Amino acid sequence: MNGAAKMPEPAALLTAEKIHVWRGERHVLRGVSLKVESGRLLHLFGPNGTGKTTLLRVIAGLLRPEQGRVCWDGRPIGEAREQYQSAMAYASHEAALKADLTALENLRYAVGMKRRASETELRAALEETGVGGCADLPARVLSAGQKRRVAMARVLAMRASLWLLDEPYANLDTSGGALVSRLLEEHLDRGGLALVIAHHALELGRSIDRLELSP
Amino acid sequence: MNGAAKMPEPAALLTAEKIHVWRGERHVLRGVSLKVESGRLLHLFGPNGTGKTTLLRVIAGLLRPEQGRVCWDGRPIGEAREQYQSAMAYASHEAALKADLTALENLRYAVGMKRRASETELRAALEETGVGGCADLPARVLSAGQKRRVAMARVLAMRASLWLLDEPYANLDTSGGALVSRLLEEHLDRGGLALVIAHHALELGRSIDRLELSP
Amino acid sequence: MSVGVLEAMSLVVRREMRLAFRRPDQLLQPLVFFLIVTTLFPLSLSPELSLLRDMAPGVLWVAALLSSLLSLETLFKGDAEDGTLEQLTLSAQPLVAIVIAKTIAHWLLSGAALVLMSPLVATALAIPVGAFPTMLASLALGTLTLSWLGAIGAGLTVGLRRGSVLLSLIVLPLAMPLLIFGASATDRAIGGEGSAGALYFLAALCVFTCTLAPFAAAAALRITLE
Amino acid sequence: MSVGVLEAMSLVVRREMRLAFRRPDQLLQPLVFFLIVTTLFPLSLSPELSLLRDMAPGVLWVAALLSSLLSLETLFKGDAEDGTLEQLTLSAQPLVAIVIAKTIAHWLLSGAALVLMSPLVATALAIPVGAFPTMLASLALGTLTLSWLGAIGAGLTVGLRRGSVLLSLIVLPLAMPLLIFGASATDRAIGGEGSAGALYFLAALCVFTCTLAPFAAAAALRITLE
Amino acid sequence: MHRDFWAMGGYAFFVWPSIGLAIGVLIWNILSARRHHARALVRARRALAMARSETT
Amino acid sequence: MWTWFYKLASPPHAYRSAAAMAPWFLAAAAVMIVYGLVDGLVFAPPDYQQGDAFRIVYVHAPSAWLSLFAYTTMAVAGGIALIWRIKVGYAVAAAAAPIGASFTLAALATGSLWGRPMWGTYWAWDPRLTSELILLFLYFGVISLRQAFEDPARGDRAAALLGLVGVVNVPIVHFSVYWWNSLHQGGTVMRLGKPHMAPSMLWPLLAMLFGFMCFFGAVLCMRVRGEILDRERQSAWVRELVGA
Numbered sequence A, B: 001m002n003g004a005a006k007m008p009e010p011a012a013l014l015t016a017e018k019i020h021v022w023r024g025e026r027h028v029l030r031g032v033s034l035k036v037e038s039g040r041l042l043h044l045f046g047p048n049g050t051g052k053t054t055l056l057r058v059i060a061g062l063l064r065p066e067q068g069r070v071c072w073d074g075r076p077i078g079e080a081r082e083q084y085q086s087a088m089a090y091a092s093h094e095a096a097l098k099a100d101l102t103a104l105e106n107l108r109y110a111v112g113m114k115r116r117a118s119e120t121e122l123r124a125a126l127e128e129t130g131v132g133g134c135a136d137l138p139a140r141v142l143s144a145g146q147k148r149r150v151a152m153a154r155v156l157a158m159r160a161s162l163w164l165l166d167e168p169y170a171n172l173d174t175s176g177g178a179l180v181s182r183l184l185e186e187h188l189d190r191g192g193l194a195l196v197i198a199h200h201a202l203e204l205g206r207s208i209d210r211l212e213l214s215p
Numbered sequence C, D: 001m002s003v004g005v006l007e008a009m010s011l012v013v014r015r016e017m018r019l020a021f022r023r024p025d026q027l028l029q030p031l032v033f034f035l036i037v038t039t040l041f042p043l044s045l046s047p048e049l050s051l052l053r054d055m056a057p058g059v060l061w062v063a064a065l066l067s068s069l070l071s072l073e074t075l076f077k078g079d080a081e082d083g084t085l086e087q088l089t090l091s092a093q094p095l096v097a098i099v100i101a102k103t104i105a106h107w108l109l110s111g112a113a114l115v116l117m118s119p120l121v122a123t124a125l126a127i128p129v130g131a132f133p134t135m136l137a138s139l140a141l142g143t144l145t146l147s148w149l150g151a152i153g154a155g156l157t158v159g160l161r162r163g164s165v166l167l168s169l170i171v172l173p174l175a176m177p178l179l180i181f182g183a184s185a186t187d188r189a190i191g192g193e194g195s196a197g198a199l200y201f202l203a204a205l206c207v208f209t210c211t212l213a214p215f216a217a218a219a220a221l222r223i224t225l226e
Numbered sequence E: 001m002h003r004d005f006w007a008m009g010g011y012a013f014f015v016w017p018s019i020g021l022a023i024g025v026l027i028w029n030i031l032s033a034r035r036h037h038a039r040a041l042v043r044a045r046r047a048l049a050m051a052r053s054e055t056t
Numbered sequence F: 001m002w003t004w005f006y007k008l009a010s011p012p013h014a015y016r017s018a019a020a021m022a023p024w025f026l027a028a029a030a031v032m033i034v035y036g037l038v039d040g041l042v043f044a045p046p047d048y049q050q051g052d053a054f055r056i057v058y059v060h061a062p063s064a065w066l067s068l069f070a071y072t073t074m075a076v077a078g079g080i081a082l083i084w085r086i087k088v089g090y091a092v093a094a095a096a097a098p099i100g101a102s103f104t105l106a107a108l109a110t111g112s113l114w115g116r117p118m119w120g121t122y123w124a125w126d127p128r129l130t131s132e133l134i135l136l137f138l139y140f141g142v143i144s145l146r147q148a149f150e151d152p153a154r155g156d157r158a159a160a161l162l163g164l165v166g167v168v169n170v171p172i173v174h175f176s177v178y179w180w181n182s183l184h185q186g187g188t189v190m191r192l193g194k195p196h197m198a199p200s201m202l203w204p205l206l207a208m209l210f211g212f213m214c215f216f217g218a219v220l221c222m223r224v225r226g227e228i229l230d231r232e233r234q235s236a237w238v239r240e241l242v243g244a
């Protein structure tokens, strides 16, 4: 039942090769390649509208690129769909919470599809991200930062080895920012992989990889 | 047609006295008072979920407080509704754009209710916030930062003397952050007032007021 | 430089039009619904023309009522969800004016379109051509009244969790007289009888709601938004 | 520790139930709609019972069809809008399983409820009690089939801008046979004739869609979500 | 006479349920109004208790 | 004059006067209803057309009439509250709604039971019957609209507004028998000029009518007290009241 026990073999590897995406008339991603290894974090940054979110969605498998491919442990994610998805947790720009369910229920139904998680575990995850007190409030009434924290708790509770996070620092107060950094560090310590979009420099007390998208 | 020409008499003043708000069973705002004068900025900050957004909505007149009152130039905003609203521009957590209208159309229909603004003016505002190139894209396809910039352009184009901004820095890249700071400075130089929620310290090269909400 | 009320209203109407044509489904939805209800009915009956003709006014009016009602649900909802309704209420323009503009736009886009399409449907339902003028007039008056009633309902329920059911629960009782008089006007016209009485009644109802409903709807919106 | 398909499906069903009971309007909406359509119809007719009885099967089936259709629109839409559908598709569970679970939940919440309520409506429409078993059976089969057809349509149209109109356009032609056979079964039962033939046909249709539609719906969803 | 009275000229099946129903509604109204008031009192007491515990 | 009015409508005053009035109303109602029932069921002669079935009128007409009266009360109270911001009005409106709904239900049920022997059917889609059903829906709409708001003050205002809008249905119910040709019989009692009824039948009916009205007054007073208490939970006078 310990988080560390569920962590991946050190061989885990995410690669993306020469990703091309057009949106409308715009060639948004022009041959982006990247690689994330076990225990490493890739910080994705660049001006607004350069395609960071688009790239993350391609990597999550939500968007099929016009060219190029994404591989997990050497196999294209389309083929190894189930393994890939159970090893991955994605947090988008929006918190992706059902407004009418409580924070806890949101976690239960989202995490429950990937692994059996007891209620105490879920509550602990919410506690960890600082929204234990909101566990039984409907997501509708939560503040922007609280929603973001619940989304982070969902990532945490999924115990995935690959984290794909789209601006996890947005809307968070200073303690929230520190919290996300700490969670990321612990995740990397466990041998996890992370791909994080953020507009400011990440200070994690360890070396990280950086990839800049330019307009 | 010059922006400076439209600016308020220096006497403009916003005050809120002893605001109390309950949400559900929570006493979110417990007697908050504040004052913003012409040419001043009040930076509102504090941990997630302490009621910053709630307070801003009370001040915008979107939420009636259980106790306390908000005055503009000495008159309660409920009485001076029209003057207050035409002097005020509010940007919420969301960008409040119609997904199916282009950025420009969004501006046209929102700004056009407050003042006659020509298309060139609106385009100039979009250009100023760095999204001139997206003026004719539907808001639906814009990136998170681009939406935020369009919302900022709307505030700009309204030429209001009071700006109420809820986390205007969220989702913006570094240049975007600098841009918002510059716009705020210019606004204050013109004698404008601003109430800004932000989680990081604002560096504006001038003295600002600060109000912390605590849990 | 400040914007007059009429100007603001025309801006809102233009905005709604632009949005509707940008999303043709909102435009077509009520029409398609209307068409479908009226075509499905004959299908479910044994194909006797006399029976069809007896039912025609009922089918026509129920379909018009329902399709109007369905589109009313979205009158303020979309704007409330994406935050633009907030911007509208902070626009220094009277709320009544905004409500009037939105409702007129709604009627032009749903009610008027439905009236224009009704001859087609009426032909399919074997309503004689002689009854068309009465039918058109009664439908026009009826849908306009309904838009106003619906604006009140939509204002009262926007943002509520049980919004849509409540809307039907609120609007349909109020709309019943419309249905009864509208259908009976059409019915009498089909039978070749005079239907001026019912039409006058509908017109009176329409004038009545047009004068009072905007204020009620604005008050409703103010209560729910606050 | 990984979650089996059946377990995941039951989780989805429970989630839908929880949501529905948290938002009773989604639960009541189709029922209220059904009630209202059937109440409005008689109003718009001259109150002759014989006419009413002739129309009853038609009214019943059209109302059932429409109310089913209305609730189908929201089958995937809410989840798509708030981003939870993305999370579901990334949940390492087969999409078909998710679609099946969601559709079953949808039928339990709309179709089954509607079937249970139909005797009430039937009484108001003067359908004789003897015809109830046939009516109930045909409605149960019909709404279930319709839910499956609707799932295909909803899958194809979620996220599309013209979603709702397309949904009606896609589903209704497919639903036409249902309506015709369902109404005729009820009609014959009212007339005291045997209606086994129509019922068998409905049952065959139901089995057929139940086996094929989940795959079609999942494929449709995959195409639109890309 | 008694028989006749209860038979209501053959309409007993319709008359007596109507009367019973009406009386039932009357009784329900009284009971529910009293319960309503009692519950409001309980809630008011609770609110007072909460307020007192907060100030002390 | 106005200050007097506001004082009268102040919650503590209304709360006390409702308590004072309720027993009187209840006593009057009891006397009249008992007299009406006994006289109507036992002593009044059977109708020459309807036989003993006509005795249903003694509960049907008062219930039906009260259903309209309660709605009007609710709408007027809500309107006063909305316009002059008198909080007690909301309490009265909220209290009247369930009472009115219950009598609407009673009118529908007793009417149905009467319809079977008279018209051969429990239900017909007749204007009077339908508009009464609509009245029930309106009551439900008002009640559920009030409950749909998380904030009770907004619920009150929204419900008051809907009540006002829906008041148009009241004349429709009442006049439907004249405007459309209806199965339901026209006014017999509530009619200007001479009632079309033998006095021996009429007296108990009038007694029942006024008895029901007094009953409505009594339950309304009782319910209003609960509503006022709920709304004023945080105020000093309620604390004093329940603290003692």
Ligand code: HEM
Pocket (backbone or CB within 6 Å): F057, F060, F061, F064, F065, F068, F107, F108, F109, F110, F111, F112, F114, F115, F116, F118, F119, F122, F123, F128, F129, F130, F132, F133, F173, F174, F175, F184, F185, F186, F187, F188, F189, F190
């Ligand atoms: C479900 C069926 C029925 C409903 C909903 C219904 C409804 C009503 C209503 C709303 C009123 C009050 C009208 C007003 O105050 O303006 C009323 C009064 C009355 N009803 Fe009915 N009714 C029904 C069946 C019947 C039947 C079957 C009879 C008798 C044949 C009947 C006889 C009367 C009489 C005598 C009055 C008093 C009329 C007057 O003096 O104003 N009702 N009913």
Ligand SMILES: Nc1ncnc2c1ncn2[C@@H]1O[C@H](COP(=O)(O)OP(=O)(O)OP(=O)(O)O)[C@@H](O)[C@H]1O
Pocket (backbone or CB within 6 Å): A023, A024, A025, A026, A028, A046, A047, A048, A049, A050, A051, A052, A053, A054, A055, B134, B137, B141, B142, B143, B144, B145, B146, B171, B173
């Ligand atoms: N249909 C389209 N036509 C033209 N451009 C499009 C279309 N769809 C998307 N785009 C553009 O593609 C880009 C998508 O960017 P994306 O959302 O990935 O940006 P991002 O790097 O995440 O930006 P941000 O930092 O603001 O979140 C945007 O610049 C957007 O304007």
Ligand SMILES: Nc1ncnc2c1ncn2[C@@H]1O[C@H](COP(=O)(O)OP(=O)(O)OP(=O)(O)O)[C@@H](O)[C@H]1O
Pocket (backbone or CB within 6 Å): A134, A137, A141, A142, A143, A144, A145, A146, A171, A173, B023, B024, B025, B026, B028, B046, B047, B048, B049, B050, B051, B052, B053, B054, B055
């Ligand atoms: N119905 C309710 N019941 C309990 N708590 C509620 C309810 N509605 C709102 N709240 C709480 O009220 C607070 C509202 O906070 P608000 O959105 O103003 O926060 P904020 O300071 O803007 O936070 P953030 O920095 O995250 O944007 C939240 O803590 C929320 O959980």
Ligand SMILES: [Mg+2]
Pocket (backbone or CB within 6 Å): A052, A053, A054, A093, A166, B143, B144, B145
């Ligand atoms: Mg992005």
Ligand SMILES: [Mg+2]
Pocket (backbone or CB within 6 Å): A143, A144, A145, B052, B053, B054, B093, B166
């Ligand atoms: Mg906030």
